Amino acid sequence: MSTLLEQLRAGLPADAVVTDPDVLRSYAQDMAGFCEAGAAAVLVLPRTVEEVRHTMRTATELRVPVVPQGARTGLSGGATATEGCIVLSMLRMNQILEIDPVERIAVVEPGVVNATLSRAVGEHGLFYPPDPSSWEECTIGGNIGTASGGLCCVKYGVTAEYVLGLDVVLADGRLMSTGRRTVKGVAGYDLTRLLVGSEGSLGIVVRATLALRPQPPQQLVVAAEFPTMASAGEAVCRIMERGHAPSLLEIMDRTTLRAVNDMARMGLPESTEALLLAAFDSPEPAGELAAVGELCAAAGASEVLPADDPAESEMLLQARRLALVALEKVTGTTLIDDVCVPRGQLAAMLDGAQAIGEKYGLTVGSCAHAGDGNTHPIVCFDPTDEDEARRARESFDEIMALGLELGGTITGEHGVGVLKKEWLAREIGPVGLELQRGIKQVFDPLGLLNPGKLF
Amino acid sequence: MSTLLEQLRAGLPADAVVTDPDVLRSYAQDMAGFCEAGAAAVLVLPRTVEEVRHTMRTATELRVPVVPQGARTGLSGGATATEGCIVLSMLRMNQILEIDPVERIAVVEPGVVNATLSRAVGEHGLFYPPDPSSWEECTIGGNIGTASGGLCCVKYGVTAEYVLGLDVVLADGRLMSTGRRTVKGVAGYDLTRLLVGSEGSLGIVVRATLALRPQPPQQLVVAAEFPTMASAGEAVCRIMERGHAPSLLEIMDRTTLRAVNDMARMGLPESTEALLLAAFDSPEPAGELAAVGELCAAAGASEVLPADDPAESEMLLQARRLALVALEKVTGTTLIDDVCVPRGQLAAMLDGAQAIGEKYGLTVGSCAHAGDGNTHPIVCFDPTDEDEARRARESFDEIMALGLELGGTITGEHGVGVLKKEWLAREIGPVGLELQRGIKQVFDPLGLLNPGKLF
Structure with missing residues (x-):
């Protein structure tokens, strides 16, 4: 020592x-x-x-x-x-080293906070899309480690799409650069993409070159209340099938709406089974908002409420961002599933999660990046109650099993960590697992980097 | 045997x-x-x-x-x-197995021709963006092997962005599935992305799940003639810096224009040093076309010619697609560089390629995906003339060296193959190369898959 x-x-x-x-x-x-x-x-x-x-x-x-x-x-x-x-x-390595509007790239250290980068590039008329709910705190290095998503990924894609190149310190201290500063590049195996989402198990990211986009116009939101999750799911399918490109398409269930109201008195409707939020950031979103409102009504929405201005839109989004914190207040602790299913299975997934909660006598509130099919059933439990903790863990697992059964994945954007290790093996199977372990061995033969995570 | x-x-x-x-x-x-x-x-x-x-x-x-x-x-x-x-x-494995407008995915066998898929998904109002110039012939499996790009990648990204999951036969005959059918998914290392661009050296792709987009409106083109490559490069920088999102932004140099005219009598302007084509596929492109026209004029364009209708636009694009074939007719054979540089270096790269051609006494015509900085200097030579072939090879290499010097990569979208093996090593360095060889060893311990390619 x-x-x-x-x-x-x-x-x-x-x-x-x-x-x-x-x-x-x-x-x-x-x-x-x-x-x-x-x-x-x-x-x-x-x-x-x-x-x-x-x-x-x-x-x-x-x-x-x-x-x-x-x-x-x-x-x-x-x-x-x-x-x-x-x-x-890596928190102290928090410098933004470069923002280049012609190349549309930023070069950053890993400890830069997501929101800090977003605001800095915004001053140049640029946009760094990946926006996890924790964007005011989480770092770009952490986003790269877990291949984070967020609310606007339904239109703009996830972290992996925005990482062009990395400087990485390997387990033995050697420094390696991957990728490029250019828009395109296919020289050899894509080690950049291999490192994104590797949860710190292959190397330490010390610098990242990120792609940026032009800043879109501010988005406007339409909200719709549904009497059943199935009708909300139906609306999501029709919206995507018709070729709409919402900049955000989110669902909250009744349990989540109530929890957010309890915490923040936001006056969200609690009598509804599902609240759908759709946003558009096109230059003239009125037509799209109206068309989506009509699709919602046709799918059975009991109420369609277009936000009148950006402030009202922002309030609705704020409600969505508070979902996790609000549900945590219910019992003190939560287990958050991160199951991504085909869009057509969204309602089956969310109804199923609720049924699993009922079966185990636990509160399960769900929110979802509906346009992605990426659901977050949140299991609330009291960690000091041993039996409740066991039931929470079992329902968490059962929700993942349902996700796989519906053709989904156990993690859309949160990563595997220690929480879903057995589930990774179940999802990718023995051959995939063997290759993944082989890759780990190539990068980190002594097994020193973040041991016990992933597999 | x-x-x-x-x-x-x-x-x-x-x-x-x-x-x-x-x-x-x-x-x-x-x-x-x-x-x-x-x-x-x-x-x-x-x-x-x-x-x-x-x-x-x-x-x-x-x-x-x-x-x-x-x-x-x-x-x-x-x-x-x-x-x-x-x-x-893989040509006989050419079935489109599924097109799903709700999930916005297609599931295909590797031998499906790119254009066949594009047309089939178009019938569902969907769009498969990657469009290599060879799109009427090339297959999705080949596109995945080389991580192909194309003309519309400046707005819509390259093949890697559209491959969600793969079924792969490994060297020993085992079958593995990677990735997912869902929009998001981060379960374990991203083997899908590792396989894209691996040039058949890690496994045989036998099925691919591809992401699709809603079909955008038909694009309209504006063309601009420039007296120097530098002024054309300046226009490209200003267009991107101002936040425009062209669906295509291409450059052809005078040599290329002449070759296309000689072959197809298209009446392209030959007195100009660079012809820039910009297209927009937004619902109301008139404003963007005008703004880009103004930026071109301000950068020194001698003439700005908006195409009056989709047919005229298509004719200009056809000219661009013919560039390679037309240059091949000059001397019989070509060596095609595929250097991607930062946008700010586009003119330096293209002027440099021309100077290298002059130095070696060879015709070098260039076209480029200008918005991506992805240049294709094309070295024309007579393969039966030993000295000319040697000079062609030397100029080809010198163009890559210039690309690296300008902060670029030796391949934006064509891959490494046997042609750029030594250059791959030079670009990614010894540590990166060691890891790449290590990964190859994990997938293909006997070295049977496409030996002698990449490294």
């Missing part, structure tokens, strides 16, 4: 090597707080690429596992500390 | 195993006809997944290399036969 600290300190400033047990404990977990963490040996907070390289060289020499972290807003335990590990927090 | 044929025939219909030397010779090369090919032992034309698996099991058992092929429209020698190999042509 003293060897580890001495060697780390030999190449790092004093304030970058933290051993205070209280601080270490505060870095032990991400938002999946119920995932059991080990006691880290040390927290390292590098400011430079060279400091990351020194940390990894030391880790390799002494065979110490390393758990990389961003803002720890992850929901699958992908950043949970393991016993005796180095927690490598 | 007889063992190989016997074993292949044991699991394949008689007409799927071809040994006629003339036929074998006709399958020996792709469009990079100057890349030397070996004599294949046999051509296999499977119709089913099981037939592909049988072929690969046989190849593994007998340690025979396998060269997978689509329509052989590739430009880098990625499909060149090697001595004693099995040429595995």
Whole structure:
């Protein structure tokens, strides 16, 4: 241990090597707080690429596992500390190095907060689309690690679509560049895309070149209330089938609406089974909003409410962003599923999640990126009640099983972490798993990078 | 040899195993006809997944290399036969298995021709964007192998963005599924994206699930003539900087325009140094066409010519699609560079390519996907003239060196094949190369899949 600290300190400033047990404990977990963490040996907070390289060289020499972290807003335990590990927090590497409106790229360090980048590029008339609900806190490095999505991905795609190139420190401290600064590039295997979503298990991202888009006009929202989830699901299918390109298409169920009202007194309708929000950011969205309103009515909506202005639209979106926090207040803790299903199975998935909640006697509220089929059934439970915690875990699993049965995936955007390890194996099968392990072995032969995550 | 044929025939219909030397010779090369090919032992034309698996099991058992092929429209020698190999042509696996307008996906076999798919999904109001110039012939499997681009990628992205999931037969005959049918999915490492662009070196794609988009309105084109390449490059930068989203932004140089006129008598302007074509497919493109016209004029365009209707627009695009064939007619053979540079370096790249042509006493005509910075300097040469062939190869290399110097990549969309092997190593460096070889080893430990390509 003293060897580890001495060697780390030999190449790092004093304030970058933290051993205070209280601080270490505060870095032990991400938002999946119920995932059991080990006691880290040390927290390292590098400011430079060279400091990351020194940390990894030391880790390799002494065979110490390393758990990389961003803002720890992850929901699958992908950043949970393991016993005796180095927690490598990238928060201090938070510089935006370049924004180029001609090339439409930004070059950033991994600790840059998503919202900080979004605002900075906005000043140049540019747009970085991936917008996880935690966008005010989460970092670009963390977004890359988990291949994050968000609300506007239904039109603009997920993080993977926006990462052009990476600088990566490998397990042994070597520095590698992948990808490019150019729009296109197909030189060799796409290591950039392989690293996106690898949850810190293949290397430490120390710099990212990101693609940007021109900023679209502000979006306007139409809301529609439905008497059943099936009719809301029907509306989603018709909207997509007709070729509409909403910049957002979200669903909240009655449980979620009530929880948001309880917390924020937003006056959302609680008598409805599903509230659908559709937004358009085209220059003249009126026609699209009206057409979508009609499709909703035809599918059985009891009420269609176009927002009158951007402020009212923003209020509705705010309600959606609060869903998780509001449901957490119900019982103290939540398990958040992240099942993405074909759009045609959206209602079956959400109705099924509710039925599973009833079966286990638990509150399950759902919201969903409906246009993507990406559902987030949220299981509320009291972690101090052992039986309730067990039932929560079982219903969480049953929801994933239903997702696979409906032709979906166990994770649309949150990643696998420690929470869904067995489920990854179940989804991708033994051959895929063998190849994934083989790739891990190529990048990290000693198995030091974020051990125990993914598989 | 007889063992190989016997074993292949044991699991394949008689007409799927071809040994006629003339036929074998006709399958020996792709469009990079100057890349030397070996004599294949046999051509296999499977119709089913099981037939592909049988072929690969046989190849593994007998340690025979396998060269997978689509329509052989590739430009880098990625499909060149090697001595004693099995040429595995996927042309007969050409069924469109599913088109789903609600999920916006198509499921296809690898031998489906790009244009066939485009037309089929068009009947459902859908759009499969990647459109290589060879789209009337090239196959989806080949597009996936080389991670193809095309003209409309400036707005809609490249093949990698549209491949959601794959069924793949591995070197040893095992069948694996990657990815998903859903819009999102981040379960484990992204093997789908790893396989896209792997040039048949990691596995045989036998089925692909592709994302589709709603069909946009027909595009309208504005053309602008420039007295220098620098002023055309300046216009491209300003167009992108102002946040325009053209559905196409192409450049042709004077040499290319002349060649197209010589072949097709299209009446393109030959007195200009660069012709820029910009298209918009928004519902009301008039404003954007006018704004882009103004930016062109401000950058120094001598003439701005909006196409009056879709037919005139299509004629201009046709001219662009003919560029390569027209330049091939100049001397009989061409070497086509595929250098993608930052947009700001577009003019430097194209002027540089022309200067390199002059230095070596060769005709070099250039066209470019200008909005992407993806340039195609085309070196014309007479392959029967040994000295000219040597100069062609040297100028081809010098153009790639210039591309790297300008911050670009050696291949934006054509792939590495045999043509750019040394250049791949130069671009990605020793660490990246070591990891790529490691990944190849995981998928194909015996090195049987498309040996000698990439690295």
